[in-house]
Amino acid sequence: xxxxxxxxxxxxxxxxxxxxxxxxxxxxxxxxxxxxxxxxxxxxxxxxxxxxxxxxxxxxxxxxxxxxxxxxxxxxxxxxxxxxxxxxxxxxxxxxxxxxxxxxxxxxxxxxxxxxxxxxxxxxxxxxxxxxxxxxxxxxxxxxxxxxxxxxxxxxxxxxxxxxxxxxxxxxxxxxxxxxxxxxxxxxxxxxxxxxxxxxxxxxxxxxxxxxxxxxxxxxxxxxxxxxxxxxxxxxxxxxxxxxxxxxxxxxxxxxxxxxxxxxxxxxxxxxxxxxxxxxxxxxxxxxxxxxxxxxxxxxxxxxxxxxxxxxxxxxxxxxxxxxxxxxxxx
Ligand code: CP
Numbered sequence: 001x002x003x004x005x006x007x008x009x010x011x012x013x014x015x016x017x018x019x020x021x022x023x024x025x026x027x028x029x030x031x032x033x034x035x036x037x038x039x040x041x042x043x044x045x046x047x048x049x050x051x052x053x054x055x056x057x058x059x060x061x062x063x064x065x066x067x068x069x070x071x072x073x074x075x076x077x078x079x080x081x082x083x084x085x086x087x088x089x090x091x092x093x094x095x096x097x098x099x100x101x102x103x104x105x106x107x108x109x110x111x112x113x114x115x116x117x118x119x120x121x122x123x124x125x126x127x128x129x130x131x132x133x134x135x136x137x138x139x140x141x142x143x144x145x146x147x148x149x150x151x152x153x154x155x156x157x158x159x160x161x162x163x164x165x166x167x168x169x170x171x172x173x174x175x176x177x178x179x180x181x182x183x184x185x186x187x188x189x190x191x192x193x194x195x196x197x198x199x200x201x202x203x204x205x206x207x208x209x210x211x212x213x214x215x216x217x218x219x220x221x222x223x224x225x226x227x228x229x230x231x232x233x234x235x236x237x238x239x240x241x242x243x244x245x246x247x248x249x250x251x252x253x254x255x256x257x258x259x260x261x262x263x264x265x266x267x268x269x270x271x272x273x274x275x276x277x278x279x280x281x282x283x284x285x286x287x288x289x290x291x292x293x294x295x296x297x298x299x300x301x302x303x304x305x306x307x308x309x310x311x312x313x314x315x316x317x318x319x320x321x322x323x324x325x326x327x328x329x330x331x
Pocket of ligand 1: 070071072073074075146155285286287
């Protein structure tokens with residue numbers, strides 16, 4: 001285990017933003033995990049992530065949370081993290097009370113919020129070229145809270161942190177990601193983080209849900225879920241995201257039409273739970289489509305760590321904000 005400051009070098013430029021995980025080294029990720037551990041300890045001792053010894057030096061920051069797509073976990077966990085660090089999150093209800101409902105564009109909305117000079121912006125959006133051009137020009141750190149189908153960096157970091165916490169290391173784990181991988185930003189960021197940390201990673205799902213294997217060197221593909229389950233030490237279910245499908249045959253189908261077929265071939269159920277290693281863990285980034293990815297029995301299984309993922313999400317986001325604001329965030 002590297003020390004909490006390992007991987008830092010004075011020669012490197014601080015990495016102020018987190019558009020995705022590609023720029024992160026394994027050491028930077030492990031250093032983030034160590035800091036999350038420290039914050040967990042502070043929280044246990046003092047009920048917040050603020051070290052009492054540093055309280056007098058604390059300068060509260062303003063973090064603008066702009067979510068152009070729906071969210072429960074990521075939205076609230078960034079806000080919880082900010083508050084526990086002694087910072088303030090400001091949020092905009094984009095779909096109901098922002099000027100987006102009057103026709104303001106996403107890039108104008110972001111530019112106007114940035115003009116108020118928050119200390120950081122956390123943003124969830126579906127890729128748009130104008131916004132993609134704008135974000136790198138902003139003078140404050142910008143953290144992706146989920147970008148189209150391409151990246152969900154903090155989700156992958158919290159997923160890997162959950163495995164690391166359970167096992168002491170991610171290295172050597174055999175992580176099976178099941179479901180709508182091709183449309184999943186969670187899967188893309190997880191490939192990057194997990195492979196860097198030394199895990200083996202495999203996917204399984206309907207053929208049209210799988211990415212091009214050449215997209216991810218080192219990725220294994222299983223056609224048969226039962227074989228894949230026997231191989232795995234970590235099972236990660238993904239939501240079927242019909243709203244992101246281009247193919248009209250699927251896009252126009254409701255999940256109700258599709259779920260029985262999907263569940264019988266690729267859903268986790270009591271029979272498959274019996275095949276899963278007894279020390280395996282079961283993850284899902286949420287939201288879960290019950291009866292599709294997971295049968296009703298799954299959430300009662302002792303190997304499920306779904307709410308631990310959510311709990312760890314607050315810590316990882318707090319560790320990230322803390323490192324960014326203290327100038328200790330480097331790739
Ligand atoms: N995992 C995840 O991104 O969940 P939310 O969409 O609720 O933020």
